[in-house]
């Protein structure tokens with residue numbers, strides 16, 4: 001297929017044993033989604049770009065948390081404006097931001113807490129797998145290789 | 156063998172059902188019938204539309220070629236008068252008759268108007284359809300003050316929209332708090348304050364006795380004896396399901412059309428979904444209607460699958476909602492108030508009125524029954540999951556309201572294994 005991004009069916013996996021909880025991935029994510037795309041200018045942007053993934057501790061380990069792009073996504077079911085849509089070809093849930101009204105129905109139903117409200121920008125934020133790039137920005141940012149980017153694994 | 160599927164109602168539940176049927180069955184005929192005159196649009200967005208924040212074309216939530224692309228025949232401006240389960244056909248008001256192999260009734264609901272004098276006067280509106288929104292909007296240039304009857308979701312959304320259009324708004328609420336169907340008193344107070352700060356007047360504990368005027372609305376008279384001058388009244392006092400079409404048939408109904416765990420009614424090959432369908436509440440186990448968009452979509456999907464041969468069971472619905480007024484987000488999940496005298500319930504709370512933050516979780520026997528979140532709503536979906544899946548909280552009860560709480564904390568207690576972490 002022409003123009004097809006061959007990486008899009010890949011998923012993010014995390015090797016929890018390797019994760020230090022240093023949050024380098026969070027920073028890389030926020031920068032990648034800022035207007036400037038570069039840390040120092042990003043920090044000066046009026047609507048501060050927030051990371052779309054979060055590293056959360058549990059039971060003495062660190063768990064990077066990001067959107068799973070569920071095929072039968074609860075957020076898509078709940079989205080009242082129809083701006084969240086599962087794209088079958090690409091295997092991702094896409095967010096048509098200009099249509100979004102910030103009603104937070106998606107936040108209310110995501111079973112992973114992976115879509116979070118940016119209350120200031122009035123828009124929910126969520127990992128988009130850096131869909132316009134070859135690979136997600138967090139991947140290279142991780143100093144220990146705890147982030148794995150590969151084809152879908154057996155369930 | 157190709158079949159004929161009929162779906163009455165072209166909204167949340169109907170569209171979800173049509174999509175599901177078409178995914179499973181490429182051949183059969185799908186006919187959707189609606190008494191409205193336009194393709195599907197999102198009802199919940201009507202307040203944003205009335206507020207002027209969203210354009211009419213953004214209201215439709217499926218692409219223009221949706222019906223064609225899915226090979227769905229859409230019949231607009233057509234009202235089904237009755238259903239004849241014995242002959243497997245629907246009879247429309249214009250006398251046309253259509254036969255079906257499986258039928259979905261997804262007729263939704265309509266506003267309930269209070270039985271007070273003057274309720275038929277010009278200037279009294281319900282707020283349910285795009286037509287309602289347009290009629291209200293057309294009246295705004297000559298409106299200075301509007302009274303909203305009812306402090307539920309619809310009433311407050313209407314109030315918000317009119318305020319954005321620079322109308323003076325007074326909300327008249329019978330109960331002693333706003334949003335009494337989804338919040339406790341303390342959380343409701345934060346919402347009330349927010350509305351008042353933005354110039355919406357909220358009158359609590361007062362009911363309307365009469366809508367005064369001669370033809371047109373001039374004022375509303377309250378049970379306190381007070382009268383409020385206004386030329387517009389919007390009624391937001393709940394909805395009643397549109398079920399007249401089955402009332403003379405064998406299809407059983409209570410408040411709504413009664414459906415079993417497969418969302419099937421008692422009559423052969425007739426299913427129900429959405430606001431017109433009375434299934435059961437997941438937490439209480441009792442029959443009931445949670446008239447909500449995500450519930451309608453989920454039910455539509457399941458009913459659609461079962462109509463086309465699947466065997467999916469429905470878990471039941473939950474009362475839940477999310478809204479935001481003037482920057483204050485609010486989420487309510489399932490049980491939001493402890494029943495008086497229920498000593499087995501336990502509440503966990505964080506209250507910070509200065510930052511407009513309020514979080515309350517209601518637990519019973521180490522299970523989460525419900526939650527109210529104001530000001531900070533992250534992780535609501537994780538709480539919802541704990542409620543839905545009735546997860547045992549003993550391992551992490553003390554962590555539920557911690558800053559770092561999130562999905563990883565509950566992961567190991569879930570039934571589903573997570574392959575994301577290696």
Ligand SMILES: Cc1cc2nc3c(=O)[nH]c(=O)nc-3n(C[C@H](O)[C@H](O)[C@H](O)COP(=O)(O)OP(=O)(O)OC[C@H]3O[C@@H](n4cnc5c(N)ncnc54)[C@H](O)[C@@H]3O)c2cc1C
Nearest residue numbers: 164166167168190198199235262263264429430446447448
């Ligand atoms: C202003 C507003 C705001 C809302 N906000 C929220 C919100 O924030 N969150 C939330 O969860 N929910 C919200 N809701 C509720 C939500 O819109 C409903 O739960 C949802 O639309 C139900 O979908 P449904 O498919 O069951 O029925 P409906 O959307 O009611 O659609 C039923 C359709 O069937 C048609 N019909 C009825 N009878 C017949 C007949 N005999 N013949 C032919 N056609 C017929 C009706 O005209 C209608 O088009 C809101 C509703 C309104 C009005």
Ligand code: SF4
Nearest residue numbers: 067068069070075110
């Ligand atoms: S936001 Fe949540 S529900 Fe939606 S696709 Fe991502 S993980 Fe799934």
Ligand code: SF4
Nearest residue numbers: 079100101103104106
């Ligand atoms: S906040 Fe936006 S993306 Fe989320 S449900 Fe509402 S409209 Fe859809």
